[in-house]
Amino acid sequence: MPRPSLIAPIASLxxxxxxxxxxxxxxGQTADDAYRFSTRFxxxxxxxxGMSGAGGVAxxxxxxxxxxxxxxxxxxxxxxxxxxxxxxxxxxxxxxxIFVDGPSSQRTSDNATARLGHLTGVYNVDTExxxxxxxxxxxxxxxxxxxxxxxxxxxASSITDTFLPFSDEYSVSEDDGTLNIDVFPTVPFVAFxxxxxxxxxxxxxxxxxxxxxAVAPGRNIQQDGTVSRGGSMNEVxxxxxxEVAPDVMIGxxxxxxxxxxxxESELTETDLDGDDDYSVIVGDGLLEDFQSLFFRxxxxxxxxxxxxxVGFSGAATDNIRVGFAVETPTWYSIDETFTNAFxxxxxxxxxxxxxDDSREDAARGEFEYELQTPWRLSTGVTYTGGPLLLSADVxxxxxxxxxxxxxxxxxxxxxxxxxxxxxxxxxxWRGGVEYRSDSGLALRAGVAYRPGARGFDFTLADGEEADxxxxxxxxxxGVSLTDRLSLNAAWMQERSKDQFVxxxxxxxxxxxxDADPIAVPFIDEEVxxxxxxxxxxxxx
Numbered sequence: 001m002p003r004p005s006l007i008a009p010i011a012s013l014x015x016x017x018x019x020x021x022x023x024x025x026x027x028g029q030t031a032d033d034a035y036r037f038s039t040r041f042x043x044x045x046x047x048x049x050g051m052s053g054a055g056g057v058a059x060x061x062x063x064x065x066x067x068x069x070x071x072x073x074x075x076x077x078x079x080x081x082x083x084x085x086x087x088x089x090x091x092x093x094x095x096x097x098i099f100v101d102g103p104s105s106q107r108t109s110d111n112a113t114a115r116l117g118h119l120t121g122v123y124n125v126d127t128e129x130x131x132x133x134x135x136x137x138x139x140x141x142x143x144x145x146x147x148x149x150x151x152x153x154x155x156a157s158s159i160t161d162t163f164l165p166f167s168d169e170y171s172v173s174e175d176d177g178t179l180n181i182d183v184f185p186t187v188p189f190v191a192f193x194x195x196x197x198x199x200x201x202x203x204x205x206x207x208x209x210x211x212x213x214a215v216a217p218g219r220n221i222q223q224d225g226t227v228s229r230g231g232s233m234n235e236v237x238x239x240x241x242x243e244v245a246p247d248v249m250i251g252x253x254x255x256x257x258x259x260x261x262x263x264e265s266e267l268t269e270t271d272l273d274g275d276d277d278y279s280v281i282v283g284d285g286l287l288e289d290f291q292s293l294f295f296r297x298x299x300x301x302x303x304x305x306x307x308x309x310v311g312f313s314g315a316a317t318d319n320i321r322v323g324f325a326v327e328t329p330t331w332y333s334i335d336e337t338f339t340n341a342f343x344x345x346x347x348x349x350x351x352x353x354x355x356d357d358s359r360e361d362a363a364r365g366e367f368e369y370e371l372q373t374p375w376r377l378s379t380g381v382t383y384t385g386g387p388l389l390l391s392a393d394v395x396x397x398x399x400x401x402x403x404x405x406x407x408x409x410x411x412x413x414x415x416x417x418x419x420x421x422x423x424x425x426x427x428x429w430r431g432g433v434e435y436r437s438d439s440g441l442a443l444r445a446g447v448a449y450r451p452g453a454r455g456f457d458f459t460l461a462d463g464e465e466a467d468x469x470x471x472x473x474x475x476x477x478g479v480s481l482t483d484r485l486s487l488n489a490a491w492m493q494e495r496s497k498d499q500f501v502x503x504x505x506x507x508x509x510x511x512x513x514d515a516d517p518i519a520v521p522f523i524d525e526e527v528x529x530x531x532x533x534x535x536x537x538x539x540x
Contacts, residue, residue: 031419034402035453036144037261037303037332038373040233042430042448042472043067043492044139045118046084046535050476050490051432052446055391057380058323059249059313063120063537066137066237066253068378068393069311069325073133074241074249079124084488084535086117088143093526094500096152096223097461098519104152104461111147115140115232117533130243137237143531144261148227148500150523157518158215158269159295159503163191165211166509172204179204186363187341193360194343195280195352196293209509214278214290214345215269217510222270223521227500233259233303247315257305257330264298267502280345280352289348296355299338303371305330319384323393327376329401336367369406369413374398389434399423399453423453432474440480444490448472458499460524470496484540490533498525 043053048064056068063082065072090111097104120137165188173180181199183189191197196214204210215221234257241251270292280287311325340363342355354360380393400423406413432446452467460466476490505517 031402031416031423033261033301034371034404034416034420035399035423037233037301037334037371038330038399038402039450039470040141041143041492041531042428042450043446043474044141045082045120046476046488046490046533047434047442047444047478049492049531049533050444050446050474050478050488051391051434052430052448052472052474052492054393054430054432054446054448055380055382055389055434057311057325057378057393057395058321058382058391059311059380060382063118063122063135063137064139065241065251066120066135066239066255066309067139067141067235069313069323069380070135070237070239070251070253070309071241071249071311071313071323071325073122073135073239073251074131074243074313076122076124076131076133078539080122080537080539081120082122082535082537083119084117084533085114086140087112087114087532088145088529089532090146090527090529092146092148094148094150095461095524096150096521097524098152098154098156098521100461100463105150107149107151109147109149109226111145113143113145113230115143117535131249132240132242134240135237137235137239139235139237141233141235141257142259143232144229145231146229146527146529148523148525149225150500150521151222151224152521153220153272154223154521155218155220157503157505157520158213158219158221159267160191160196160213160215160269160293161217161508161518162503162506163188163197164213164508164510165197167209170211172199172210190341190343190354190363193352193354193362195282195287195345195347196295196343198278198280212278212510213508214293215271216276216278217508219276220272222272223267223502224270225265225267225502225523227266228262228264230262231260231300233257239309245314247321249313251311251313253309255307255309255330257303257307257332259303261301261303262298263300264296265502266294266296268295269293280347282350282352285350287347287350287352291346291348293346294344296342297340298342299336301334301336303332303334305332305371307331307373316381321382321384323380325376325378327378329375330371330373332371332373334369334371336369337365338367339364367406367408369404372403372405374401387436387438389436391433392431393429395428396425397428397453398425400425424455426451426453440486442478442488444474444476444478446472446474446492448474460497460499461522466497466499468496468498470494484538486537488533488535488537492531492533494527494529494531496527498527499523500525
């Protein structure tokens, strides 16, 4: 059957975004991605990473003060330059399962990246009384890098079930005896062009639903998938602090945030049952006996934003210091480029592909929107007794206050904001300890917890309810090489659970009206990410 070119690509893109057959838009303008863009490491800098970030809110002379409480800059006695390199090693253990207590299969994926961790310059102004300090810094505040792979056999469903257009999503016209079929939503359009679904004239003439999918219901297939996430968020900070009374500091920082998030999902379905009756007409030829399908979705979000951070730090007693910090929302501008679908269908005697030609742009586009993150309020305390420093802090964030805005695609944005309204407030906490010997050796350890903002998020294959909370453990050490130069190293491990669903549980148009939705695979994830930082500090 002839495959017409797309007449209105922009309209088709919008229809594809709103198409209910997809589990969610591939785009990042969803509540979960808005939340992902806004979450951050509990610590930056090498010393702070060894303590999971604890201590910074109470105030200390450390580069991480720009990130937690800029009032801590006031405790600097000398000027300083510091920097660090950071490596992130992630491991994702997946469990593929369709039914609870049903067969499952496991895979493990590893990913490694290395980037600049931080670079900070601190200038201590020579004053006759009190302290006046300015700082300029760069900090990598989060990283999205990780990779999921999964595999399993499935006879309950196929992603091709979700490609079938509904009755109001296609039209059939006749021109000089030739039928022209127009499929409107983006992904079904791409699937039709690539042969993953086909229009059958005989069914149409008999008044039946005319489309069939490449994987007929009940056929056994092998599903192999990869989900890659990458990119990072960074801050450039301009900050200052002043001593307004003995051991009482106030500080402020203006922060420019920027970064990118890259998401790519690939799924291959391979027929395991042998010969079938599915065929696709291409010109005067016929492609027969479906072998496999490859489907890829991808988007890249580039973010830029601004916010302010102000804080107070003061000595409550000779051994105890307390601090408070307030951070305004970050106002992000997000520019997104996306490919909703690239598809290739393999048959015994050939293949059909859509998306590998620059003219095949139905599933490509750009979108701009804005994100406003919540306010952050934090308080902390440190206790110093001889060589020992104990610290703890807590941060309050109300994620229901996050908000998306855009000039177009209002239904998608409205849906994301409605979901964000269901998010709740959380208390993020950190605790750490540091021991300093007379020889200049410092040993550090810490723990931090970031609860999931939605509470209950999903049910694992074993029936356990889980959320996307993150638990961090850390350790570190530092040594003075000279009276001006020190070397620091830190390790921080992040542990979390997640779940990925390759496609939506829909009721295909070919199913009876009272049929249950298709049973789809769920991929449970055990994610462990290890961050290693090594840095130098030079004071003058």
